[in-house]
Amino acid sequence: MKRLKPSEGTVISVRVVPRSSLEEITRDAEGVWKAKLTAPALEGRANEALISMLSKRLGIRKSAVQIISGEKARLKRVKIAGLDGGRIEELLTSDRQARKKG
Structure with missing residues (x-):
């Protein structure tokens, strides 16, 4: 994750898997987020879904x-305004844990 000035946000790397059977986001060993999306990579639909x-x-x-x-491309750099890298990781991983329990 790249840190910017607090007012600018945080940049994360996301590898998109379009036309997946379910929607989820996980993180690989290199620190790249992997987003499985049901939307196809057609006319920007996967980008909108992401x-x-x-x-x-x-x-x-x-x-x-x-x-x-x-x-x-499937590998994207995404800027998220208003959150730092630690908070982003916390929210995305806690959401995944809640879904596993539910």
Whole structure:
């Protein structure tokens, strides 16, 4: 995760897996987030689904999530405004743990 000035947010790397049977986000050994999305990688639908998923799981507005590179690639760099890297990791991993228990 790249730290920016607090007002700018945090940049994370996300590898997108479109047309998945379920929607979830996990983290690999290299620290790259892996987002499985049901949306296809067609006409920006997977990008929209990624922004929606992250905003929902992080409890922030969609406008606070921005794909800054990789719009047409599976590996994307995503800027998240208003949260630091530790808080992002905490929210995404705690959400995953809650889903496993539920």
